[in-house]
Amino acid sequence: MRPSRTFALVDCNNFFASCERVFNPGLRGKPLVVLSNNDGCVVARSQEAKALGVKMAQPWFQCAHLAGSHGVIALSSNYTLYVDMSRRVMAILAGFSPEQEVYSIDESFLAFASRHEQNYREMGIKIREKVLKWTGLPVSVGFAPSKTLAKLANHWAKTRPEFAGSCDYSALPGAQQQALLKATSVGEVWGVGRRLAEKLAELDIHSVADLQAADPAWLGQRFSVVLARTATELRGVSCLALEDVAPPKQQIMTSRSFGTRVTGLPTLHEAMMAYATRAAEKLRAEGQLAGEIQVFIRTSPFLADAAQYSAAQWLRLPEPTDDTLRLAKAACFLLKRLYRAGFQYQKAGILLSALQPAGLRQTTLFGSAQTRRRDKLMTVMDQLNREMGSGTLFLAGAGIDPVWRMRQDNRSPRYTTHWAEIPLARA
Template sequence: MILNLENFNNRSSIAYAMIDCNNFYASCERAFNPSLEGKPIVILSNNDGCVIARSEEAKDLDIPMGAPEFKFRTFFREKNVTVRSSNYPLYGDMSNRVMETLRHLTHDIEVYSIDEAFAEVSTNTFSDLEEYGRHIKETVYKWTGIPVSVGIAPSKTLAKIANETAKRNPVYNGVLSLCDNPVVDQILKNMPLQKVWGIGHGLTVRLNRFDVKTAYDLKQKVDYKRWVRKHLNVTGLRTVLELNGLPCMKLSDALDSRKGILTSRMFGKPLYNLEPIQEAVATYISRAGEKLRAQKSVASCMHVTLIGDRYDNLKGKYKYGGGHFFQVPTAHTPTMIQAGMAISKSVFQPDTKFKKAAVMLTGIVPHSEVQMDLFDPELYTQKQFHLMNCIDQINTRHGRNTAAFAATGQHRKNSEEANWKMNQNYLSKRYTTEWKDIMTAKTK
C-alpha cells in the first residue's frame, strides 16, 4: 500500500511547533544574574553530587554529564566555571512562566517536559511560519529572559528534528520551519537514526542491519508498510509516517496522572539515630502528599525504605523497608506521617549508617472515585480535604514550608542546618518563590 502523502499535505492546515528552552537550568540562573552571560555554568544534582546540566560554554570545555563535583573541583576553579546547586523551585516556576507565555501566543499547547512544549499552528492564520517562530522566540525571551529554539513542521516528529537542527546550526538563528521546505530531505540525510524521536539504541542497532542508518533511510520505508509493521510495530509505523509529514500524534490536552509518586533524597550526612531519620521521612511524606493533591488524587498504599551503606557490609542487607495499606485511600498528610513514623521505627536498625530514605505512594486513584467506608477511622473526610487544601494554598502563595508539620522539624530555628538536609553549598536564591529572596533595588 502506497500512501498519497502529497495530497494529504496539501489539505492539511495544521502545523506543529516544538519550543525548547536552551540550556534551561543554566538560563534560569542567568535570567537573574546577567554577569553569568557567556561564562561556563554547571548545575549539580541533589547533595551537590555530579553535573546534571551544562551551558554551551561548559560543553565546549568537555565537561561530561555526570561528572563528580569533587573530582572536577580544581578544574572548575582553574577554568572559572560557575557551579550551582540544583534550584528546582526556581526552575519549576520559570518553566510555568514560559508555558503561560506560550499559551498567550497560541491557542493549544502540550507541555512535554519542564523545558519543552508542542504547539499547534494554523497555516491559514500564519502565512510565514518562520516569522511566527521568531515572534515566539522573541516574546518568550522578552517576557521571561529564557532563550528558546523553535522548530515547525507538519508533524511532531519532524518538528523535533527541526528544533534540534535550528538549535545546533547557527545559520537558522534558533528558528526553522520544515513546512514546504526543500531542505527537508537533506536535513534527514544528516540526522543519525538514533536521534529520531522514539528510536532508541536497541532499535537503531536492529535497523542498521537493514542498512537503515539515517532519518531519511527510515522515511523511505513508507512504501513498505508490511516490512515496517514486522520490524517496528505500530509505533514504528507512526514514526515513519510522521517523517513523511503525515501527523499521527495529536496534542495531549493534559499530562496523565502519575500512578506512583516517589520522593527520595540522600542525607547531607550519614545518620545513625532514629529521630533525624523520622524527620526526613516526615518531610518526604509531606512533599509526596503535595504532589498527590496537586493531581487531585489519593493513595491507598505507602512504602518507606531506609537505605544504608552497601559497602559497609558487602554481603549483608543494606535496604530496610515496610509498607502500609490504607483501608480507604487518603491524601491527608498527618495520617500518612503517622503511618510513616511507625514503618521507619519498625525497620530501623541500631548501629547502622543510613545514607538515604525513600517514600513511595502507590494505589493512586482520583479523589472523586474513592469508595468511602462508614466505620474506617482513617477516612479522608471533607474537613481533612479542606485543611490540606488550605495548607497547600498558603505554601504556594508564601513559599514552601510556611506551614509545616512539627514532625518534619521545620519549626526549629536551626532546621536549615539539620544534618539530614541535602548539601546545597552552591544554591542560588529562589527569586520568584521566596519572599526573602525577591530582588530589590540597591540604594546608595
C-alpha cells in the same frame, strides 16, 4: 504542499543555566553547570561547559578539577526559581496559540491550523524575540506536521546556525529535508533511547532517514506499536494529538539524597515524615488518591569501603487516601521494618501508586465522618502553605531544623518568589 495542521515545539536553551544568567549577567560567556540535589551530578550545562567535555549526569567530583583549570562555575539547583521562570515562559507561549501542551519545565508544544501564506519561520523568530525580551531566556522553535518531526526541527534550529533558532521543516525543499534526516542519528528521535538505537543499528538503521524508510508494520512486529507510530510520524503523518490537559499521573515519587550520612532511625523517621508530607501535597494537587505506598532506603554505592544495604517494601492501604497523616503513618511503619542498624544511609524515598481520581473515593462504613474532617484539615494546610510559603505548616515529626536536609551550598537567590531575595538595582 503544506499539511492542514502544524505543530511547534518551543524549547528553552540550556534552561537552568540560562535562568541563572538572567539575574547574574556576569555568568554569561563562562562555563557554567548546575548540580543536582546535594550538589552531586551535573543536571544542566552552558554551551561553554559542553565544549569542555562536561557530560550530562556526570558526578561533579569527576569534573571539579575544571573549576581550577578552566574556570567552570558550579551552582546548586534552584528549582523554585526555575519553576517560576518556566511559568512565565509558558504564559507567553499561550498567547501565540490557544492550543498548548506544556511538555516539560522547559518545553511546550503549540498547534496551528496551517495556512499556506503563513511564514512559520518568521513566527518562530517572533516567539524567540518576545520570550527573550520579557524573560531574558533564549529559546529555539521547530515547526513540522507532526510532534516527532517538530522535536527534530527544534533540534536543528538549536544546533544548525543557518536556521538562527527557528526551523520550519515543511518549508524546506525535499532534498534539504532528506539531507537533514540522513545526517541526524536515529538516537535524536523522540522516544529512541540509547539501547533502542543500538538495537536499530544492528538492523542497519542508523539515521533518522533510515527509520523513516522502515516499514511501520515490520517495526511494530519487531519492536513495538510505539516505534511504528514514530516511523509514521517521521513521514509527516500526525499520530500524536496535542494534550491540552496533562494525563493523570500513574505514580508519584518523592525522593532525596541526604545532605549528610544518616545512621539513626529517628533521623530517618524525620525524613520519611517530610517526604510523606510532600508526596501527599502532590497527590492532592493532582486530585488523586493513593491505594498503595512503597518506601525505600539505601546506602551510597560510591562508598566502596562502607557496608552496603538497599531495601524496599510496599503496603496496600486499607482505603485510597490523600491524607498526609495516614500516608506518613504508613511510611514510618514500613521504615521500621526496613531499617537495619550499622549502615550509613544516603537516600530514601516514597512511591505512591494505584492512583485513582479523588471524586471516586469509597470509604469504609464508619470512616466517612473522619474522612470529611481530615479533608478539611488538609485543605487548610494546603491553603496556608500556598499563601504563606511552603513549609509554613508541617508535621512536627519532620523536625524543626533537620540535619538530613539536602545541601545547596552554592544556590543562587530565589529572585522572583521570595521578598528577602529580590535582586537590588542600584542607580
